Structure formats: structure tokens, C-alpha cells
Amino acid sequence: MLPLFQPDFPSTEELVPFLKRIELSGQYSNFGPLVCEFEKLIAEKFSLSENGVVTASNATAALTEVLRLLVGEKPLDEPAYCLLPAWTFVATAQVVVSAGLIPLFAxxxxxxxxxxxxxxxxxxxxxxxxxxxxxxxxxPFGYPVDAREWDEFVTKHKLPVVIDAAASFDKVTPGKVPTIISLHATKSLGIGEGGLVLSGDSDLLVRLKHATSFGFAGSRVASSLGVNAKMSEFHAAVGLAQLKRWPEIRKRLFEVRAWYDDFLYKIDGLSVFHNGETGATSTMNLVSRDYPARKIIDGLERAEVAARIWWEDELYRNQVFGRSCIGKLPVSEYLYHHVFGVPFFSTMTRANVSRVCGELERILDAPARQQLPTGGCAGQ
Ligand SMILES: Cc1ncc(COP(=O)(O)O)c(C=O)c1O
Structure with missing residues (x-):
């Protein structure tokens, strides 16, 4: 079976110098030296000041805590909504409920x-x-984020915003509005589990740091509500090793993407899901114009090629999330059934990509062939 994804992680040898540093410092968590260095390097990458980045145990925890901070700690006296897209991964809706809000899907x-x-x-x-x-x-799927366009929205409407940019590590232009990136193993810069919060709002980030550490602000008495969502030194070790490898990972992801472009343009009815083109992404999602994604996936799996609808849970239909929507949601409904992921990882070969696209061509050609009139002259 050609897998959907293969993580591209540092070797044991590449990790050893960082693990040695943990052993020498004797600090394994609680904003240790490796986490501080990782935050500093990430801040440099995004041209932020040193305190413009907060790490977290994962993006889900970071999103929940940021939402709670933005909404405030006072008990809500009336139902409070969080406006979010109807087409997204389930984590986006889960964090809304965890923060005590009602998802309102647009x-x-x-x-x-x-x-x-x-x-x-x-x-x-x-x-x-x-x-x-x-x-x-x-x-969605590594789409570019310019947080500054949401800064304008916040100023105009006096309404807080937080951006879920889970897969957009390579494509974020930070602003004041907090932007959250996931470092899960499946993401382009994977460290196993981890999250980043980027923002020019240093006051918010100081409060977030406390909120990810039991509400502690320099003493062992909670000064605010909080959880344990800190990044450990071991995850920062993987992060530091991955940052060294990032230029090479990025180059390979671009190469695989270019091979897909070479083969896909020939297939009618199939296009690459629009992802802004400018940076590396960790998945290859395709949009099937007419044919249901589920049927294409079944065909690929019969040919021993793994494929997946990455966002399968139609959130606005799932009663777990309350089903509050703004009007009808035809675009989201279409995307849930027509967007699907095919194998994409940095160690893929051109032959792998050719095989995936060959199978896609065969599957999408089959219904067309079935519709030809019997005894007709297909070539004319
Ligand atoms: C859109 C979106 N939001 C949030 C998350 C959650 O990220 P994490 O696994 O780091 O908690 C993901 C994970 O894939 C995601 O795709």
C-alpha cells in the first residue's frame, strides 16, 4: 500500500546533542532552556519580537486557552457564540465548546x-x-494567513479574533490577532505534538503563558484560570533539530508538489485544492468537480493507494456541536464531499506520484467510458 503520509523526522543521531543538553540542564519542562531557544528561533523566522511566540503542548490546547482569554473569565449571562467556518477539522469546533462557547457555523x-x-x-x-x-x-490545509487583515476587522467591529492556522507553518504573516499553528507529526514542521501561538499582542501572550501553566504568574498561587498545556523540553529538542532540517524538508515538499502539477493537469474534472501556492504544505488535497470523493478513495484503495477525506465530520450536522448555522451552507457541503487527500510526503518519488495520478486518471475515466453509447463511435 502506498501510504498517505510518512513523517520526516530527525534521526537519533541528530537528536542526541539536544537530548544531551536536557540531561545537562536537568530541566525537563516548565519553560526550560530548549523551549526558550525554540521560541526565540520561531520568533526570528516570523520577524516577531522575542516575546511574540508562545509554545504549547498542541494547537488544540493553545486555541482553547486563547479563546478563553479573549472572551474573558466572567460567567456568560447569555448564550455566547463563536463564529467559525462550517468546513474545518473537528478540533476547531471542539475548542469552541471547551471554551464555554456555542459554535455558530458560517x-x-x-x-x-x-x-x-x-x-x-x-x-x-x-x-x-x-x-x-x-x-x-x-x-484550510496550509492556506496563507495574513493576520493583519483580521487586525483591521478587530478594530472596526471591536470583536476579538483568533486564527486557526494549524497547517500553515510556512505561510503566516503575523499580526496582533493571535495565530495558532500545529506542530503535530502530520504537519510540515512536525515535532510529534506541539503548538505555536504568534501575536504582536505581548500582553495577551504573557497571560497565555500563565494560562498554559495552571494560571501561575511567578508564584505557586493561581492568578487566573489555567490548565497544563506547556511544551516539554523533549518536544522542543525535536523542534530544534527539525528547524535545522526545515530548508531541506521544505525543498522536497515543493518538489513533490511540482510532480503532482506535472501529472494532474491532464486529468479532467480534478484540480489541486487552492492553497495559495506560496509556501510548503503538508498534505495534497484534490477537488473532484463531479465525482464524489468517497468513490475515488474506494477506487484508490482497491489499487493499494491510501487516500482520505481529512475533514470528514460534517460539523454543522453533528449534534455534538449544536447545529447553529448562518443560513444555508452549500459551499461547505460541497467541499466535505469533493475534497480528498492523496499520498504526500517529503520522501515520495516521482514514480510514486505518477502511480497515484495514473490511478486517478483510470478511476475518473471509468464513468465517462460507461456513458458511451454501445456501438457508438467514441473517436468522432
Ligand atoms: C484545522 C485544524 N485545527 C486544529 C488542529 C489541531 O491541531 P493539534 O493536533 O496540534 O491539536 C488541526 C490538526 O490537524 C487542524 O487541522
Whole structure:
């Protein structure tokens, strides 16, 4: 079976110098030297000041804590909504509920799959708008994020925003609005489990640091609500080793992407899911114009090629999340059934990519062939 994904991680030899440093410092967690260095290097990459980055145990925990901070600690006296896209990974809806809010699903842009500031502005005209306390846009599958366009929205509408940019490590332009990136093993810069929060709002990030450490702010008495969502020194060790390898990982991801472009343009009815092109992504998602994604996946799996609908849970239909929506959601509904991921990882070969695309061509050609009139002249 050709796998959907293969992690590209540092070798034991590459990790040893960082593990040795942990042994020498004797500090294994609680914002140790490796976490501090990792945060500093990430801040440099994104041209942020040294305190413009907070690490976390994963993006889900980071999103939950940021949402809680943005909404405030006072008990909510009326139902409070968080506006989010109807098409996203389940974690985005889970964090809303964990933060004590009700998910309010809005449809997304038909080209990019994004809940844009314009869509959010239209949502603010609806009946429930008075109860919208925060907006949570998502960058699907590594779509580029310019947090500054949401800074303008915050100023104009006096409504907080937090961006779920889980897969966009290579494509974030930070702003004041907090942007959360996942470092899960499946992401382009994977460290196993981990999350980053980027923001020009240093006051928010100081409070976030406390919130990810039991609400401790320099003493062992909680000064605010909090959880344990700290990154350990071991994860920072993998992060530091991965940062050294990043230019090479990035180069290989671009190469594999270019091979897909070479083969895919020939297949009618199939296109690469729009991902802004400018940076490396960790998945290859395709959009099937007419044919249901599920059928294509079945065909690929019969040919021993793994494939997956990465976002399978139609959140606005799942009663776990309360099903509150703004109007109808035709774009999200279409995307849930027509976008699917095919094998994509840095160690893929051109022959692997050719095989995947050959199978896709065969599967998509089959219904067309079935529709030809019997005894007809297909060549004419
Ligand atoms: C859109 C989105 N949000 C949030 C997450 C959660 O990230 P993590 O696994 O780091 O908690 C993911 C993970 O894939 C995701 O795709």
C-alpha cells in the first residue's frame, strides 16, 4: 500500500546533542532552556519580537486557552457564540465548546474554502450577531494567513479574533490577532505534538503563558484560570533539530508538489485544492468537480493507494456541536464531499506520484467510458 503520509523526522543521531543538553540542564519542562531557544528561533523566522511566540503542548490546547482569554473569565449571562467556518477539522469546533462557547457555523469562500473578513461581516448582520463574542477563521490545509487583515476587522467591529492556522507553518504573516499553528507529526514542521501561538499582542501572550501553566504568574498561587498545556523540553529538542532540517524538508515538499502539477493537469474534472501556492504544505488535497470523493478513495484503495477525506465530520450536522448555522451552507457541503487527500510526503518519488495520478486518471475515466453509447463511435 502506498501510504498517505510518512513523517520526516530527525534521526537519533541528530537528536542526541539536544537530548544531551536536557540531561545537562536537568530541566525537563516548565519553560526550560530548549523551549526558550525554540521560541526565540520561531520568533526570528516570523520577524516577531522575542516575546511574540508562545509554545504549547498542541494547537488544540493553545486555541482553547486563547479563546478563553479573549472572551474573558466572567460567567456568560447569555448564550455566547463563536463564529467559525462550517468546513474545518473537528478540533476547531471542539475548542469552541471547551471554551464555554456555542459554535455558530458560517459558509466559506467557494475558491479558497476560507471564512473571510467579508463573510464574517455579513454574519454580523444576522439575528444572533449580538451574541457573537469571538470569530475563529481557519486556514484550510496550509492556506496563507495574513493576520493583519483580521487586525483591521478587530478594530472596526471591536470583536476579538483568533486564527486557526494549524497547517500553515510556512505561510503566516503575523499580526496582533493571535495565530495558532500545529506542530503535530502530520504537519510540515512536525515535532510529534506541539503548538505555536504568534501575536504582536505581548500582553495577551504573557497571560497565555500563565494560562498554559495552571494560571501561575511567578508564584505557586493561581492568578487566573489555567490548565497544563506547556511544551516539554523533549518536544522542543525535536523542534530544534527539525528547524535545522526545515530548508531541506521544505525543498522536497515543493518538489513533490511540482510532480503532482506535472501529472494532474491532464486529468479532467480534478484540480489541486487552492492553497495559495506560496509556501510548503503538508498534505495534497484534490477537488473532484463531479465525482464524489468517497468513490475515488474506494477506487484508490482497491489499487493499494491510501487516500482520505481529512475533514470528514460534517460539523454543522453533528449534534455534538449544536447545529447553529448562518443560513444555508452549500459551499461547505460541497467541499466535505469533493475534497480528498492523496499520498504526500517529503520522501515520495516521482514514480510514486505518477502511480497515484495514473490511478486517478483510470478511476475518473471509468464513468465517462460507461456513458458511451454501445456501438457508438467514441473517436468522432
Ligand atoms: C484545522 C485544524 N485545527 C486544529 C488542529 C489541531 O491541531 P493539534 O493536533 O496540534 O491539536 C488541526 C490538526 O490537524 C487542524 O487541522
Amino acid at each position: 459558509d466559506v469562500d467557494p475558491i479558497t474554502g476560507v471564512l473571510t473578513p467579508q463573510i464574517a461581516e455579513e454574519a454580523l448582520l444576522c439575528k444572533a450577531s449580538r451574541q457573537i463574542r469571538v470569530v475563529l477563521p481557519v486556514a
